[in-house]
Amino acid sequence: MLPGPALIPLETLPSWPAVNDPTVLEMLTLTLFIPLGITLVVAALILGPGWAARD
Numbered sequence: 001m002l003p004g005p006a007l008i009p010l011e012t013l014p015s016w017p018a019v020n021d022p023t024v025l026e027m028l029t030l031t032l033f034i035p036l037g038i039t040l041v042v043a044a045l046i047l048g049p050g051w052a053a054r055d
Helices: 024-054
Strands: none
Touching: none
16 A cells, blocks of 8 residues: 555646745645634634623
């Protein structure tokens, strides 16, 4: 059986433009900041009415 990274092609297809390696900030944005932002918005929409009703 092939290991996991061997399943991901690391070469650009012929006649396609070359792709730059992502920076650390780009990787953090995709894996951390966007999901965290979506989670905060959904949590605010769900929990917000309960917080407002307490006052």
